[in-house]
Amino acid sequence: MFEQEQKRIEDQIRAYCAGAGLPEPKLQWSWIPFSGHWGISTSFFQLASQEAREKGLKVNVAERAQTIADGAAKVLGQPQGFERVEAVRGYLNLYFSTAEYTRRVLDAVLAEGDQFGRTPGKGERVMVEFSQPNTHKAFHVGHLRSAILGDVLARILEAAGYDVVRANYPGDIGLHVVKWLWNYMKFHTGEKPQQDITRWMGDLYLETSKRLEANADLEAEVRALYVRWDRRDPEVVALWEETRQWSLDGFKELYDLLDIRFDVYYFNSTVEQAGKQLVNDLIERGIASDERPDGAVVVKLDELLGLDKEKFRVLVVLRSDGTALYATEDLALAARKFSDYPDLTKSLYVVDVRQSLHFQQVFKTLEIAGFPWATRCQHIPYELVTLPGNMAMASREGTVVLLEDLVREATARALEIVRGKNPDLSVEKQQEIALAVALGAIRYSMISRENTKVVTFDWETALDFDGQAAPYIQYAYVRAGSILRKWGKELPASGLPAYDLTPAEVQLVELISRLPREIQTAANDYRPMVLSNLAYEMAKAFNDFYNQCPVLQAEPAVRDGRLRLVAAARQAIGNALGVLGVIAPTAM
RNA sequence: GUCCCUGUAGCUCAGUGGAUAGAGCGCCAGCCUCCGGAGCUGGAAGCGGCGGUUCGAGUCCGCCCAGGGACGCCA
Numbered sequence: 001m002f003e004q005e006q007k008r009i010e011d012q013i014r015a016y017c018a019g020a021g022l023p024e025p026k027l028q029w030s031w032i033p034f035s036g037h038w039g040i041s042t043s044f045f046q047l048a049s050q051e052a053r054e055k056g057l058k059v060n061v062a063e064r065a066q067t068i069a070d071g072a073a074k075v076l077g078q079p080q081g082f083e084r085v086e087a088v089r090g091y092l093n094l095y096f097s098t099a100e101y102t103r104r105v106l107d108a109v110l111a112e113g114d115q116f117g118r119t120p121g122k123g124e125r126v127m128v129e130f131s132q133p134n135t136h137k138a139f140h141v142g143h144l145r146s147a148i149l150g151d152v153l154a155r156i157l158e159a160a161g162y163d164v165v166r167a168n169y170p171g172d173i174g175l176h177v178v179k180w181l182w183n184y185m186k187f188h189t190g191e192k193p194q195q196d197i198t199r200w201m202g203d204l205y206l207e208t209s210k211r212l213e214a215n216a217d218l219e220a221e222v223r224a225l226y227v228r229w230d231r232r233d234p235e236v237v238a239l240w241e242e243t244r245q246w247s248l249d250g251f252k253e254l255y256d257l258l259d260i261r262f263d264v265y266y267f268n269s270t271v272e273q274a275g276k277q278l279v280n281d282l283i284e285r286g287i288a289s290d291e292r293p294d295g296a297v298v299v300k301l302d303e304l305l306g307l308d309k310e311k312f313r314v315l316v317v318l319r320s321d322g323t324a325l326y327a328t329e330d331l332a333l334a335a336r337k338f339s340d341y342p343d344l345t346k347s348l349y350v351v352d353v354r355q356s357l358h359f360q361q362v363f364k365t366l367e368i369a370g371f372p373w374a375t376r377c378q379h380i381p382y383e384l385v386t387l388p389g390n391m392a393m394a395s396r397e398g399t400v401v402l403l404e405d406l407v408r409e410a411t412a413r414a415l416e417i418v419r420g421k422n423p424d425l426s427v428e429k430q431q432e433i434a435l436a437v438a439l440g441a442i443r444y445s446m447i448s449r450e451n452t453k454v455v456t457f458d459w460e461t462a463l464d465f466d467g468q469a470a471p472y473i474q475y476a477y478v479r480a481g482s483i484l485r486k487w488g489k490e491l492p493a494s495g496l497p498a499y500d501l502t503p504a505e506v507q508l509v510e511l512i513s514r515l516p517r518e519i520q521t522a523a524n525d526y527r528p529m530v531l532s533n534l535a536y537e538m539a540k541a542f543n544d545f546y547n548q549c550p551v552l553q554a555e556p557a558v559r560d561g562r563l564r565l566v567a568a569a570r571q572a573i574g575n576a577l578g579v580l581g582v583i584a585p586t587a588m
Numbered sequence: 589g590u591c592c593c594u595g596u597a598g599c600u601c602a603g604u605g606g607a608u609a610g611a612g613c614g615c616c617a618g619c620c621u622c623c624g625g626a627g628c629u630g631g632a633a634g635c636g637g638c639g640g641u642u643c644g645a646g647u648c649c650g651c652c653c654a655g656g657g658a659c660g661c662c663a
Contacts, residue, residue, distance in 0.1 A: 028604090043607085045606070049644090052643085060643085061643035091606085134663085295661080311591075316660045317661095319661050321661090325661065325663085327661095357591080383593075390655090452594070453601080468601080468602095483624095487623090536602095546628090
């Protein structure tokens with residue numbers, strides 16, 4: 001937003017350095033770090049140090065940097081668009097004309113409306129694969145991180161101008177499914193889930209695990225059933241298809257609840273054959289070694305690459321009995337994606353960090369096999385959601401917190417508060433708000449930290465709506481809307497603020513102005529946290545402003561400026577929440 | 589054994605190589621005749637260790653310590 005001014009200043013400083021016989025400066029700008037001040041800053045330490053080296057001088061770098069900064073400040077004088085230039089402790093600080101820049105930022109936000117922060121199309125298509133749920137199992141809080149992280153990543157990439165394809169890869173076949181079918185056929189024939197489908201499926205899975213644990217002899221029956229599946233026994237296939245659909249229906253309900261959608265579903269069961277073919281091709285081309293019947297089919301990556309130290313190790317691509325592994329299917333899936341969408345510039349996999357090596361191996365194998373798109377595949381790892389005591393959530397152990405339970409508890413807690421604060425609202429409206437708050441809080445907890453950090457789930461934190469959490473941001477949004485509703489008229493026309501802005505106001509405007517840039521950063525680094533942090537900071541700055549600066553009671557000239565600021569803050573916070581997939585309510 | 593991730597306040601986390609390391613929770617003390625107290629103000633409290641690079645290191649490099657994870661037929 002300030003590129004032109006910055007460029008002009010840079011040219012002047014360069015000219016000054018050239019004239020003073022100094023080396024060419026690099027000029028890295030940063031924001032003035034003192035809150036309540038708004039402007040850009042650069043230091044001359046590097047330049048001073050470089051000069052000393054080149055000229056073989058022994059100087060005090062800090063002093064020399066200050067001298068250079070002084071000189072630059074003198075040359076710049078009072079540049080247009082800035083209200084103050086200072087050289088202090090080796091830094092050159094340029095303070096914006098806050099009135100002018102504030103007007104510029106607010107005008108941009110209000111003109112762009114819900115597009116503010118978003119970047120027009122880049123013409124690049126990216127696929128994000130996320131939320132790979134196993135059918136016939138429960139959907140618990142541990143599964144939530146991939147679903148939400150992937151969804152938010154997709155939203156951020158879209159906002160940053162990418163054309164995003166959202167892909168789901170359900171695990172719809174495998175031993176866990178056959179076990180479930182075995183239990184169903186033996187003990188539950190004819191039963192159908194009525195409501196809470198996913199819970200019902202999960203309960204049956206847990207029951208299955210317990211039965212098999214209690215009696216090891218039953219494994220033989222499961223194996224027999226697996227053989228029937230492998231032969232595509234019509235009865236088994238029909239039951240598999242029917243029960244799989246129950247799971248998918250259940251997942252659909254949960255995704256709808258979470259406002260998560262997919263453009264394409266790749267089912268695990270549909271890439272098995274293609275995977276085996278691909279492996280055969282690798283064997284023929286000498287990339288994979290067929291060690292059957294004594295061993296499996298493997299790709300000796302380090303050997304193929306001529307590496308001395310072990311790095312990629314060995315990837316098993318087919319079992320010794322010829323059946324497919326996860327790796328078999330992943331090879332085919334990657335190819336399928338680029339066959340369906342040849343123009344993908346990136347194929348992202350949002351999968352937990354434990355599979356880092358696996359994906360490195362798969363992608364490297366594809367690269368060796370000569371697929372030109374192999375280098376466009378990238379794993380986006382994230383850490384797990386665990387229970388206190390670093391206990392993993394495991395369906396077969398039953399040590400899980402179900403998504404349904406979390407949403408229900410959180411909504412109940414939120415509803416209590418909403419009722420107390422908004423007794424006049426209809427019950428439906430109260431419930432709607434409570435759900436928005438609950439879902440927002442859940443979402444935020446999954447994306448407000450580094451992807452590589454473990455989320456420890458505990459009920460107390462999950463149900464705490466105070467402080468650094470989505471409800472705090474939603475609350476700031478509601479308060480801003482409340483002021484505008486009370487005002488009830490058109491926004492005042494644009495103009496330079498006719499008063500000196502307080503530090504709180506400057507801080508708020510500055511944060512708002514960052515939104516477009518931070519969305520880009522979040523997209524480039526695949527780090528939603530960058531945006532969730534900004535959203536929180538904007539909300540915090542708004543609450544500061546709200547407490548310190550009366551709007552409607554202020555004298556008209558001040559009031560008009562602040563009304564535009566409130567409207568812009570509301571817009572920016574709302575847009576940020578939108579990109580995070582958090583509902584911005586009108587009351588709460 | 590090899591590789592990856594993590595280590596910042598009592599707890600949970602931020603912190604583009606740059607100025608005074610910031611939030612939340614919890615604790616203590618305050619703030620509703622004033623636009624919504626899911627809020628605000630103030631207070632106590634911190635970079636795992638040792639070296640190195642650099643004008644400058646929480647940040648980069650090396651080694652160590654601690655926790656977690658992955659390492660040929662689980663997904």
